[in-house]
Every structure is written in structure tokens, then in C-alpha cells.
Amino acid sequence: MTTHSLLILPGDGIGPEVMTEVRKVIDWFQTNKGIQFDVSEDLVGGAAYDKHGVPLADETMQKAQEVDAVLLGAVGGPAYDNLDFSVKPERGLLRLRKEMDLFANLRPAQCFDALADFSSLKREIVAGLDILIVRELTSGVYFGEPRGIHSDDNNPQNEGGRVGINTQRYTSGEIRRVARAAFELAKKRGNRVCSMEKANVMESGILWREEVQWVHDNEYPEVELSHMYADNGAMQLVRRPNQFDVIVTDNLFGDILSDAAAMLTGSLGMLPSASLGAPMANGRPKAMYEPVHGSAPDITGQGKANPIACILSFAMALRYSYDLGAEADLLEKAIEKVLADGVRTADLMGPDGGTPVSTSQMGDKIVEALSAL
Ligand code: NAI
Ligand code: MG
Numbered sequence: 590m591t592t593h594s595l596l597i598l599p600g601d602g603i604g605p606e607v608m609t610e611v612r613k614v615i616d617w618f619q620t621n622k623g624i625q626f627d628v629s630e631d632l633v634g635g636a637a638y639d640k641h642g643v644p645l646a647d648e649t650m651q652k653a654q655e656v657d658a659v660l661l662g663a664v665g666g667p668a669y670d671n672l673d674f675s676v677k678p679e680r681g682l683l684r685l686r687k688e689m690d691l692f693a694n695l696r697p698a699q700c701f702d703a704l705a706d707f708s709s710l711k712r713e714i715v716a717g718l719d720i721l722i723v724r725e726l727t728s729g730v731y732f733g734e735p736r737g738i739h740s741d742d743n744n745p746q747n748e749g750g751r752v753g754i755n756t757q758r759y760t761s762g763e764i765r766r767v768a769r770a771a772f773e774l775a776k777k778r779g780n781r782v783c784s785m786e787k788a789n790v791m792e793s794g795i796l797w798r799e800e801v802q803w804v805h806d807n808e809y810p811e812v813e814l815s816h817m818y819a820d821n822g823a824m825q826l827v828r829r830p831n832q833f834d835v836i837v838t839d840n841l842f843g844d845i846l847s848d849a850a851a852m853l854t855g856s857l858g859m860l861p862s863a864s865l866g867a868p869m870a871n872g873r874p875k876a877m878y879e880p881v882h883g884s885a886p887d888i889t890g891q892g893k894a895n896p897i898a899c900i901l902s903f904a905m906a907l908r909y910s911y912d913l914g915a916e917a918d919l920l921e922k923a924i925e926k927v928l929a930d931g932v933r934t935a936d937l938m939g940p941d942g943g944t945p946v947s948t949s950q951m952g953d954k955i956v957e958a959l960s961a962l
Pocket of ligand 1: 603662663664665666667682857858859879880881882883884885886887888893894895896898936
């Protein structure tokens with residue numbers, strides 16, 4: 590029987606609180622569906638610093654390289670704000686991303702019907718929304734050379750006398766690998782990819798378009814591919830977001846478009862994410878899953894955290910790391926049911942009030958719904 594290895598890194602603040610609820614879901618799948626998870630748990634962020642003096646121990650890094658998937662809670666908090674930059678909690682997260690070479694960042698925007706009124710858009714525009722933005726994460730203008738702020742003394746026309754430089758730079762290989770990731774994901778979803786760049790004004794955009802097309806024509810002709818300028822993409826995302834399935838785009842456009850898409854669906858407590866790298870020997874991509882939110886020090890220890898973002902991150906692991914798409918669907922249906930029943934953590938309370946449930950009660954309700962479906 591296949592076992593699915595998972596390294597859980599709860600981290601700081603509400604990270605351990607939401608992870609406790611994910612554990613309930615994992616236990617449910619083991620007990621009721623006979624799926625074997627080989628779960629190990631370790632420290633990251635401030636919690637790792639407290640024990641090891643570093644935000645990620647070498648042996649934890651090693652373990653992360655070997656498992657099918659890593660599930661991370663959140664890192665950071667006021668207790669660690671004054672630490673030296675080199676040992677800040679965030680460095681633990683960055684080390685994981687860098688050493689696992691996680692080049693594809695996945696941000697779904699999914700609208701649960703019961704929460705459609707939380708959207709910044711009209712219900713009829715977001716109802717049923719289920720799109721996935723794949724952002725290239727390790728290259729592009731955030732990393733390209735040359736970069737810096739220089740004096741521009743020889744240019745008398747330049748008031749202030751300085752110039753700031755960043756370089757958008759992509760190799761064909763970097764584009765092809767993230768395109769492949771997007772096509773693979775599309776095959777497990779709606780089989781459509783829309784690639785976004787600015788090929789009208791940027792050479793790197795022309796290369797992007799050509800290489801995505803190349804990967805499509807040579808390796809994924811069965812997936813439907815379209816291209817769109819990123820500025821039009823921004824308009825289309827708020828005008829008619831349902832037209833998309835998978836969107837693949839570069840680091841900068843993806844940063845902005847994924848944040849915009851996130852707000853189509855409401856609360857930070859509902860948003861999962863994943864970062865994928867190259868396929869491992871078993872064909873599965875290296876992968877780390879994490880909620881979009883941080884450690885939420887303002888509500889830590891109060892039972893107020895919404896565990897759904899982290900549970901949905903685990904659902905993504907089911908779908909993309911373990912090939913358990915039906916189980917992922919089931920888990921999402923259970924969450925949909927709980928929300929439809931009016932069960933809400935404090936962050937999901939509308940203006941008309943009601944009594945919020947605790948973090949732990951939300952986890953229990955989701956497990957109950959799994960059993961009822
Ligand atoms: P945050 O995401 O932790 O919190 C922002 C607001 O959203 C807070 O009011 C919080 O209570 C609320 N919130 C967040 N997650 C929630 C949930 N699951 N349920 C209910 N309410 C939720 O961002 P903030 O306050 O900017 O950062 C706090 C700490 O987290 C900082 O140390 C920051 O560096 C760290 N951080 C870590 C991230 C990560 O681990 N990936 C990402 C963002 C911030
Ligand atoms: Mg951003």
C-alpha cells in the first residue's frame with residue numbers, strides 16, 4: 590500500500606492552533622478511507638529559533654527534501670521582531686523555498702457559495718468561482734541583474750541625480766518549467782491554461798509567450814491554451830473571473846494578480862497556497878503547502894483562528910502531491926457544507942452578527958461533515 594509522507598511544520602502564533610485541526614482531518618482520512626499518511630512534525634520559524642538558535646535546523650531542511658509534501662502553518666510574531674535579520678523566522682520559510690527550488694507558486698481563488706456575499710464583487714460574478722493562479726516564484730524582475738540604486742551625476746536633466754534599476758530576466762528553461770507545472774495542474778482541473786505577460790511591450794514577454802506555446806505544442810497539445818496581456822488579465826479577473834481555469838504568469842504580474850484574485854473570495858482565513866518544484870524520482874513535484882495568512886499574534890491563543898485556510902492547503906496536497914483528487918473534492922465539499930450550515934469563525938461573521946465557533950469547533954464540524962457526506 591502506498592504511504593503518503595507529510596512533514597508538518599506548525600510554526601508560530603496561530604500556526605499550531607490551525608494545524609491541530611488539520612490533524613483531525615488527516616486522522617479522519619486514515620480511519621475512514623484507509624489512506625496511510627506517514628506524518629512527522631518539526632519546528633520552523635520562532636519555534637525553531639527558541640530550540641536551535643536558527644529558524645530552520647539542517648535536519649529539518651533535510652527531511653523537507655525527502656517527503657512527498659510539507660505543510661507549514663505560519664511563522665513570526667512580536668517576540669522575534671528584534672532578532673538579527675539572519676535568524677528571523679521568515680528566513681526559515683525562505684530557506685525552504687530556496688533549497689527545495691519551489692519555482693511555481695499556486696494561489697487558488699475559490700468562492701464558497703455561502704461566502705459569496707463577502708466578496709468585493711457581486712454574488713453573481715463570483716458564485717462558483719474556482720480558478721488557480723500559478724506564479725513563477727524564483728526568477729524575473731525580483732531577482733534579475735543588474736539591479737540597484739546608482740547616482741546619475743552625468744545626467745544634468747535628472748533632478749535628484751539618482752537612478753533605480755531592476756531587470757526583468759527569464760531564461761527559456763525557467764519559463765518552460767513553470768509552464769509545465771501549469772499544464773500538469775490544468776490536467777487535474779478544467780484542462781485550460783491562460784498565460785499572461787506583456788508581449789506587446791517586453792521582450793521577456795515575447796519569450797514567455799513563445800516558450801509557453803512551445804511546451805503546449807510539444808508536450809500538452811490536449812490542454813487548451815490561450816494568451817492574454819497581463820493588464821487585460823487584471824480587467825478580466827474582476828469583470829468575469831469565471832472564464833479562467835489555470836492562469837500562469839511571471840513573478841511580478843503573479844504577485845499582483847494573485848492578491849487581486851484573493852479578494853474576489855473574501856477572508857484571509859480562507860486562503861490556501863502551495864509552492865511546487867521539480868518532479869522527484871517518484872514523479873511527484875517537490876511541494877510545500879501553507880495558508881496565505883501569517884501568525885496572527887492579535888488572536889493567538891484565543892481559539893479565534895479560522896483553520897480553513899490551512900485545511901484547504903492540505904486539500905491541495907491531497908490533489909497535487911498524493912493524486913487523491915476525489916478526497917480533495919470531498920474535503921472541499923465538507924467545508925462548503927459547514928459554511929452553508931452557517932458555521933462561522935469570528936473572521937467570517939457578517940454585519941448581522943451571530944455566535945462564532947472556536948477554531949476547534951470548526952475543525953470538529955468539518956470532520957462531522959466528512960462523515961455525513
Ligand atoms: P496576519 O496574516 O498574521 O494577520 C492579519 C490579520 O488577519 C490579523 O488581524 C489576523 O488576526 C487576521 N487573520 C489572519 N489569519 C487568520 C485566520 N486564520 N483566522 C482569523 N483571522 C486571521 O498578518 P500580519 O498581522 O501582517 O503578520 C503577523 C505576523 O505573521 C508577522 O510576524 C508576520 O511577519 C508574519 N507573517 C507570516 C507569514 C507566513 O508565515 N507565511 C505571512 C504573513 C505574515
Ligand atoms: Mg503580494
